[in-house]
Amino acid sequence: MGGERKLGIPILLDRIAQQLVVDVLEPRVEKEFHRDSYGYRPSKSAHNAVAECRQRCFKYEWVIDLDIKGFFDNIDHELLMKAVERFTQEKWILMYVKRWLTAPTHKAEGKTEQRTKGTPQGGVISSLLANIFLHFVFDKWMEKYYKNNPFERYADDVIVHCTSLTEAQQLLEEIRQRMQQCKLELHPEKTKIVKCQRWGSDDAHPNKSFDFLGYRFKPRKASTKEGRIIGVFTPGISSKAVEKIQGWIRENRVFKRTNETLTEIGKKIEKQTRRWINYYSKFRKSDLQKVFNPMNKQITKWYEKKHKCEKTEATKRVQELSKLVVFR
Numbered sequence: 001m002g003g004e005r006k007l008g009i010p011i012l013l014d015r016i017a018q019q020l021v022v023d024v025l026e027p028r029v030e031k032e033f034h035r036d037s038y039g040y041r042p043s044k045s046a047h048n049a050v051a052e053c054r055q056r057c058f059k060y061e062w063v064i065d066l067d068i069k070g071f072f073d074n075i076d077h078e079l080l081m082k083a084v085e086r087f088t089q090e091k092w093i094l095m096y097v098k099r100w101l102t103a104p105t106h107k108a109e110g111k112t113e114q115r116t117k118g119t120p121q122g123g124v125i126s127s128l129l130a131n132i133f134l135h136f137v138f139d140k141w142m143e144k145y146y147k148n149n150p151f152e153r154y155a156d157d158v159i160v161h162c163t164s165l166t167e168a169q170q171l172l173e174e175i176r177q178r179m180q181q182c183k184l185e186l187h188p189e190k191t192k193i194v195k196c197q198r199w200g201s202d203d204a205h206p207n208k209s210f211d212f213l214g215y216r217f218k219p220r221k222a223s224t225k226e227g228r229i230i231g232v233f234t235p236g237i238s239s240k241a242v243e244k245i246q247g248w249i250r251e252n253r254v255f256k257r258t259n260e261t262l263t264e265i266g267k268k269i270e271k272q273t274r275r276w277i278n279y280y281s282k283f284r285k286s287d288l289q290k291v292f293n294p295m296n297k298q299i300t301k302w303y304e305k306k307h308k309c310e311k312t313e314a315t316k317r318v319q320e321l322s323k324l325v326v327f328r
Helices: 012-030 046-059 077-085 091-102 126-145 165-181 239-251 262-280 285-307 311-322
Strands: 062-067 151-154 157-162 192-195 210-212 215-223 229-237
Touching: 012 091, 012 126, 046 151, 046 157, 046 210, 046 215, 046 229, 062 165, 062 210, 077 091, 077 126, 126 151, 126 165, 157 165, 157 210, 165 192, 229 285, 239 262, 239 285, 262 285, 285 311
Parallel strands: none
Antiparallel strands: 062 157, 062 192, 151 157, 210 215, 215 229
């Protein structure tokens, strides 16, 4: 599990000022940002990043799965301001960004904490500042020194592709040193080198899967148009994402509302369910059964108990409703 991140929720006037800064800076930085920086950018999405990563995993046998330890909490203010200054010299923008970065954090017990590093999440400008910082710390550095090693970066979530284990090990050490130079640290346990091994092949390397933007890349079976079974290395919904969805269902006590009808419950969760389907069905849609098969069983049991009917009748009713409400 990841650690907690402090949110910096701006007041209305601050939010307006931040949006104004974003409106001025974004057109300038977009011209310079790397094509493989996908996070919080116009006309780019997490699906774009996953799709590019999928294609490159066919071409490159090894990846470095990078995890920057406490990235948002540890961005160096001086280095960040230098990065912002590369795109603008307008004093009002620089003054505002610096003031927002160093504004004290107000805690629940009434105390305030002075911030000397990091950028609080929650403001409309947070993601733009993070991208500006990593543009110089990582993207431009990789482009200059390791242009033969493509990568996908979504904010601080980064995958780098390599042709061999030796190359991956050497590059990882170089990236580690680069992060230290920029006052950041790679997470020692979460950062790893992974072999993009196809299902059915034999290799002794311990790491054969990695998670990226809610998808797990790992060896899988696939069928050709002719019906042959082949081995691939592709993404599908990750175990963490499945657990998160199941946790949402439990926390909202979706199927313990005895005063509501099945149709009423279905309509209440339809919006959330469609979000899951829209995001996680983009790659290996069949893996969504890990979520919706248990959900359908839970719905069926709930219906049996509420209406005191046989399982076959409950199953039929749930299947009928699922055509109207997106349960599967």
